[in-house]
Amino acid sequence: MKTRDDILVGLLITVAVVVTVVGSLWLARGGLSKGYPLYAKFPWGAGLKQGQPVLLVGVNVGYVDEVDLHMDGILVTTMRIGKNYNVPLTSKAAVIPNGIFGDMAVALTPSRPDPHSFKPGDTVPIGPSTPGITELTSKADSVMRSVNAITLALQQEMVASGGIRDLRNTIGATNHLVSEFASIAAEQSRQLSATMTSLRRATGAIDPVKVDSTVSNLRTASANMAAMSADLRATSGKLDVILAKVDSGNGTAAKLINDPGVYNDVRLLLQRMDSLVADIKKNPKRYINVSVF
Amino acid sequence: MSRDALGFFRKVGERGYFMRDIGRAFSDPRTYGPEIVRQMRNIGVDSLPLAAIVAAFIGAVTAIQTRYQLFGGVQLSVVGLISRQSIILELGPLLTGLVLTGRVGARITAEIGTMRVTEQIDALETLAYDPVAYLVVPRLIAALVMLPVLTILADAIGVLTAMVTALVATDLTAADFTAGLRLSFTPFQIVYSVIKATIFGGAIAFFCSYEGYTANVGAEGVGRSTAQAVVVTSVAILVLDALTAVLLAPYLQA
Structure with missing residues (x-):
């Protein structure tokens, strides 16, 4: 017993x-079997803890064995990978959300298939992490706060301050304005139609033969104007030559215009003639002696 | 100070003296040594079927309840996680302790109480045997050892039953359940369960032995002591469970 x-x-x-x-x-x-170790250095706050799964392109190939907190802002994470799995050398490690309760997993994602793989003890470079449920919730919270603020402001502006009433009045006034615009447009359209009709009628009343004759006369007048313009241009050229000669000071006219001595002589001559005429008026007998016999 | 308060302190003091007697009795291994294995058999091996049945049903109910409490969109592996945490950290040790209080604790009180009222304990003292070393210490050691053993087996049975139930009675797959089962597991969770079970085992052996050792004369006294032992030990286990959780739960944080 x-x-x-x-x-x-x-x-x-x-x-x-x-x-x-x-x-x-x-x-x-x-x-x-513990599997072989691979390491990854994630930033603080990655949400990793022991036992979380390690996924290679979505397949569970290992688990997080250890998470060491380093004071330089890094979490050195030891992953244990099953011995029958090879992690391609092009892989990057990222922390991804696992479910909606904030749990995380390490995702190893190769950029392309690679026959070479990480050796035990290698460190896998990290890629961009997917935001977890905490970040998403925080974003949603901030969005909701903004929406609430906007809603509150709208409520205050639109309801408390009579904004909706103003808006309703504005819409009513706009409707009235639009109806007025519509009636004006209808009137304008009617008048435009009448104008077009008159124009069409006036256009139909024009005699094409007279129009042709008028156009022909206009063409002739235009040709005459062109000839006259050519004559004027030639005349202008000649006047330019004359004026150039006058400016050069050669010739009688030029000297008459340009020589101050001639001007002075003419002025003196005019003064003497004035005094002579005055003297003749004063003493006509001195100059005019009429004897009949 | 009121009479109730004085009575409370008196009872605490009496249990303190009893604890001192147990401490002294540990220095007499020739008296309690041969009895230990027999008590282990009584407390541990014979209680295994009951503990296993309770653990199995608890595991099954936990898995089913957890599955059908999940709202849409929650990953199904949560069932494995919650089942494991509930069974290992709380239900396994607590229910094993409570069940053994009824089965083992009542038996300890009745055995020692009967020896008290039939003056067998007085006879032991007359024969120069330390009754505490002969009656209490083997039961205490056996309970301290076998409660953790039973709790570990209950944990394992509970988790296995939860897994089988989840696979058979719900839409979970084995991959879902095991993924949750392994999530954030640390060996300290097992240690935590063992620590609780050890404390509960000590409480069962101590309080039930004391009630039997101080049983009043007559069959009615034994019955009253047995009932009181079950009540006191059950309450003590619940209080100790809460204290343990408060003290050790921070170390469980993964």
């Missing part, structure tokens, strides 16, 4: 210990 108790108790304790060890290993590592 005593031996049987010993065996049963020992068996129970052994089973419990085995369950503890194997269960912990299975839960923490996914099995007795």
